[in-house]
Amino acid sequence: xxxxxxxxxxxxxxxxxxxxxxxxxxxxxxxxxxxxxxxxxxxxxxxxxxxxxxxxxxxxxxxxxxxxxxxxxxxxxxxxxxxxxxxxxxxxxxxxxxxxxxxxxxxxxxxxxxxxxxxxxxxxxxxxxxxxxxxxxxxxxxxxxxxxxxxxxxxxxxxxxxxxxxxxxxxxxxxxxxxxxxxxxxxxxxxxxxxxxxxxxxxxxxxxxxxxxxxxxxxxxxxxxxxxxxxxxxxxxxxxxxxxxxxxxxxxxxxxxxxxxxxxxxxxxxxxxxxxxxxxxxxxxxxxxxxxxxxxxxxxxxxxxxxxxxxxxxxxxxxxxxxxxxxxxxxxxxxxxxxxxxxxxxxxxxxxxxxxxxxxxxxxxxxxxxxxxxxxx
Ligand code: SF4
Numbered sequence: 001x002x003x004x005x006x007x008x009x010x011x012x013x014x015x016x017x018x019x020x021x022x023x024x025x026x027x028x029x030x031x032x033x034x035x036x037x038x039x040x041x042x043x044x045x046x047x048x049x050x051x052x053x054x055x056x057x058x059x060x061x062x063x064x065x066x067x068x069x070x071x072x073x074x075x076x077x078x079x080x081x082x083x084x085x086x087x088x089x090x091x092x093x094x095x096x097x098x099x100x101x102x103x104x105x106x107x108x109x110x111x112x113x114x115x116x117x118x119x120x121x122x123x124x125x126x127x128x129x130x131x132x133x134x135x136x137x138x139x140x141x142x143x144x145x146x147x148x149x150x151x152x153x154x155x156x157x158x159x160x161x162x163x164x165x166x167x168x169x170x171x172x173x174x175x176x177x178x179x180x181x182x183x184x185x186x187x188x189x190x191x192x193x194x195x196x197x198x199x200x201x202x203x204x205x206x207x208x209x210x211x212x213x214x215x216x217x218x219x220x221x222x223x224x225x226x227x228x229x230x231x232x233x234x235x236x237x238x239x240x241x242x243x244x245x246x247x248x249x250x251x252x253x254x255x256x257x258x259x260x261x262x263x264x265x266x267x268x269x270x271x272x273x274x275x276x277x278x279x280x281x282x283x284x285x286x287x288x289x290x291x292x293x294x295x296x297x298x299x300x301x302x303x304x305x306x307x308x309x310x311x312x313x314x315x316x317x318x319x320x321x322x323x324x325x326x327x328x329x330x331x332x333x334x335x336x337x338x339x340x341x342x343x344x345x346x347x348x349x350x351x352x353x354x355x356x357x358x359x360x361x362x363x364x365x366x367x368x369x370x371x372x373x374x375x376x377x
Contacts, residue, residue: 045093047081048177049205053070057086063176064127064201065238078174079142079234080125090177092123095145097138098169099156103350107166107196108325109287110335111372112215112251114345115352118194119157122169123178128198129233130221132259133295138170141297150182154189164214170209173201177210183212199242200234206245215251215289215373218243222263223272230260244279251373253285255325258303258311260291269311273318283371286315287325321371339368 008292049062057072068076070083080092102120126139182192192214199218228236290303315322324332335345342365346353361374
């Protein structure tokens with residue numbers, strides 16, 4: 001039973017005490033704020049992964065399973081890729097809408113280099129249309145942005161120093177060309193790359209990016225196709241395919257939001273928990289998030305703490321490492337050894353205490369592995 005659970009408000013409510021958000025970071029940005037003035041075609045970056053029409057200037061984008069057919073002068077569903085005269089351009093290339101220093105736990109990643117700091121960066125655009133999106137200011141519209149190069153981000157992360165770069169806030173897949181370029185530069189510099197993604201991506205694109213990705217938090221929003229179609233404007237199977245491609249190729253953690261009246265039925269939760277256990281393994285860290293009023297559901301009520309507790313128990317019956325990522329609870333925020341029950345990692349907001357891990361990430365009491373990756377001693 002989870003006792004004494006309470007909310008904390010926002011998934012990005014962690015704040016590192018040393019530095020605040022982007023506005024307080026005097027980073028090495030080379031160009032001033034870009035507020036939407038049109039670029040000339042010669043300044044724009046041609047997109048990858050698209051096909052030109054044989055008899056017209058239409059193009060077909062192959063980046064994600066929407067496979068948008070885009071006439072000249074129009075944009076795809078994500079709004080981040082536009083056809084101009086038969087050439088598809090990435091509209092958010094080198095555009096950063098938010099930069100911050102985040103504890104890796106804020107993504108959330110609880111089993112990958114716990115206690116590390118990441119340079120969290122995001123642009124704008126998304127290929128899903130979730131009515132509950134709590135980052136809609138970046139994913140569903142175009143906020144003010146700054147131009148930044150990959151090397152500038154790498155230099156910022158090294159100077160801090162941070163473990164690496166986390167691509168988050170909006171959907172990194174529709175920022176693909178810049179994410180790939182930056183991830184390659186970061187890896188060459190010895191940094192880690194982490195994706196926070198909804199996973200709606202063409203498999204060949206994902207396989208191209210994966211050699212440069214060290215860890216992923218994948219958001220599985222439901223285990224039912226109608227939910228994805230109606231609430232997210234996308235579909236379920238490509239997301240599950242992404243999860244199976246990621247398994248074993250990178251460190252993987254799952255996030256699942258509990259949305260009252262939509263996906264909070266015990267049978268659906270049990271089905272999703274069983275799917276994760278069977279296809280990704282019962283040691284896959286799984287983060288359950290409470291919904292808070294946002295975006296198109298701004299007038300709805302948040303997920304009740306009692307519902308989160310019930311969901312925790314359902315997922316715990318199938319999975320060994322389940323967390324309530326925005327509800328405070330000692331039992332549901334901390335990591336316990338699955339063999340001897342010792343408390344391995346204690347978390348209180350930004351404070352992370354690796355109180356019972358040996359240098360290899362195993363339980364210091366009994367030696368059991370708990371799917372925790374720590375820095376090499
Ligand atoms: S990435 Fe954007 S333009 Fe390309 S298929 Fe997906 S939604 Fe359409």
